[in-house]
Amino acid sequence: MAGLTKKKYDINFYAKVVEKFVQTGECAENAYGETEDPLYLYLLSIMNNPSIKLQVLENEVHARIFYDITTQFVWQFLEQEKFQMQRAQSELGEMESALNWIKEKRDGWQALLRKIKEDYKENAFDEPFYEHMFGDKEQQHDPSVWEKMLSDWEDSFQQKLQEQKEKNLNDRKDFLEKKLKTSLSKIPEYLEEHQVEQEEFFQAWSMMNGLWNTIDFESIRKIVKLQKEYPELLKVANRMGRIADDEGSKQVYVTEGSVYKLSHSQKSDILGVTTGNDLNALLPSELLYYSDSELQDVFMLKYFTQKLQTFRYKSEIMQPSRRLEAKPAVLKGPMIVCLDTSGSMTGKPEKMANSLLIKLIEIAELQDRECFLISFSVATRTIDVRRERQKLMEFFSHPFTGDTDATRMLKDTFRMLDQNRYMNADILLISDFRIPKCKPELIKQMQANREKGTFFYGLQIGIAPNDWVEYFDHMYKVEYQVSRRN
Template identity: 55%
Template sequence: MNPKYDASFYIRVLDQYVATGECSDTDDEPLYAYLLSIMNDPMIKIQVLTDEVCARIFYDMMSQFIHLNLEKEKYNLQKSQSEQNGMKQTLEWSIARRKDGWQALLQQVSDKYETMGFGSSFYKSQFGNEEEKYGDDELWERMVEDWEEAFKRNLQEQKKKEIDRRKESLENRLHANLKNIPEYLRRHEVEKDEFFQAWGLMSGMWNTVDFERIRKVVRMQKEYPEIIKIANLMGRTADDEGRERLHVGQEDVYRLEHSSKNDIQGVTVGNDLNALLPTEMVHCADDDLESLFIYKYVTRKLQTFRYKSEIMQPARSLETKPAVHKGPMIVCLDTSGSMVGIPEKIAYSLLVKLLEIADRQRRPCFLIAFSVSICPIDVRKERARLLDFFSTTSCGDTDATRMLKATFDLLQSKKEYMNADVLWITDFKIPLPSPKLTDRILEYRKADTHFYGLQLGIAENEWIPFFDRVYRADYPVARCY
């Protein structure tokens, strides 16, 4: 029993609204209906469509609200799983069990769903007469269907109550942020890119103290330009004309090319007709299943092959090629005592920039903070933890063993990280682990997983042979190997 709309549906609605201002008038699903009521507010629409900062504020706050309510709905569904299973089992009751159990069953369902429109009196009159109609399979199935409909209406009512409980607080914060934040940025001459990066860490909870603290970290990027260079290596951006393209040059600039189509990585969902699974092709060719195929195409739910389509190769001439969105990012951040001071600040500044890229490109981004122990954080889903992390101070010794094992586990077992870029931010004062672990780095690189590094300081680095590329930030000069 799935929700009417999933998270991807709401994201598409928000994307379209922020880009064009277009949205439906109303809907009967509580969360979508509430979202539409906000989007159809003329004042909000004007602000979102005329101010890039307001658009970002609206998008992030509504995305967070949607995610929160969908998680609550998911929890309620899981909590009622036994009741859903009970409906299925009731359909399989024997005639003898129906005879002995129909009265107790109707009483149980009626006690819970009488106000949701479940007509228990009708079924009591049918099952209790001399004809013993509880043996009528069609009537019995109809009773279970009515039970299921009442169950769904009850879930929707719970969802509406959850929204009503939260919406006043959301609207107050939204209106205050749309008014106060642009005014603050103008008054303090804050650049948009600085705002977007700092705001990305604040989970929609604006306060000037946290903002200015994070902004100081962001401004390190002007002093150390290697931060932006590495961030762009991990995630390409559009050119000035708005087209997503890569400029390709000699030697130190790289270009993306597609690997061959027989390089199958796994199975995913989407609407790429060139990568359809054979079963989906059958649906396309069958007249009776054609409408199902069209629906799955429109909703991007066709089963397709996934290919390793991004391979970095040295560019030998200057040209322009379409850029392909890259995969997710795994960031391994050294938090040992040797990172205290400027290295720590540079590292945090790069991390904030990577988070902004991950948000903008909808790319998963996973942080593994390490010294001897590790602290893993899904940076797009755990903003509160990430903000707390920025308040800690580096300390302790360094050991890459646990960090490497955690990285390999992500690459191996988490399908969303199959095509990841891995970035180390460290002074590389790290003893080499066992050859078994370093050999695995080389194995993943052969499988087109890219390992990049930012070395903070000028210590001797034994790790360089295991990386695609290592940048080095000396103070104040930066260079790369």
């Protein structure tokens, strides 16, 4: 039953396809050796749309909007497909049972054929042929006949799944395409009108699951803005992200071959004017064709016939492409954020903590690092912030309350380090540090992990006495003005 083990692509596969497109503009159909998967082919059709490509490669904001909306669409589609596969498990079990019928020579083939005929009457299952074959008692116990019947059953099963997948995709296409069109147009307009900085947008947008609305955006943006009011928050984020200049990182260029490299930065070595369809080198006059709805057809015709007027550069367009990579002196492990959610953190401390958490999530996404949140007061809760976004949204909606006890939080942290064998983890404890000291054995375990390469950082919000400083690699501190409007 080889077809049942047919390779299924996960969210990471599709995300890499989209990521490569927004970075380079490449979306070759044979790049990944896949020609039958309807979701993959649909993504290619979107990415090969000149209008979409032009907008996505225009700037990083458009690229980010496209990436997040598209990957969110893929994730939802795969979740639906996963649900349908779970419903199909009972039928897979029946196929396995039928294999035993071959060995045990049991009767019951009539009922089985009726079921297959009913379920796959539109999928070319040849029920009359097998009814004739099994009507002969000798053929009825012939393993080769059963194996062929099971093979045809499996083929019909796979065909039906494929058709259902294509139907589900067709039902969702209009929604995605309208959402992309609206978002790529309206969001940049809003950002320009309200003078939203790019970094503010990236952080706030990352919390919105690709669902744009100005009320939620401005609410999150206010929290993000605290990073300017309290620069220490960014210092902590940079230390956790290991992007400080004194870390020993260096830039390395890696040759990748000769490809068309479409970047968001503009070239400065203009030599003259030529014709082609390089969207990154268009003359401003050509952009006018695209921006005018009545002239877009002219633009598309010139694009497909490579007649667009473009700048020509001394460096030429075809050249060995090089990717800039940062090679850190130390491998980056996961980031684990331990956040005190007790009642004493209510108000401004809670907002500052959430602002820092949003920034760290953005860094984790950019660096493709694992990032976990362990919220604690007396009880604890652990969230994989990159994979459990719904739980993260629920966390942000609940107020901070209760007493403080670091015992369970430290135990959960050490358990996570040990079970996953994490190396070079960066652990951050955010609190006002009105925390009773833990038992000596937990402090010793903390020191033992530091000796293995785990870094412990603390961010104290407020001016309470802090007896924990000596146990951390570095303790940051933020003071704030207490007011009734916290």
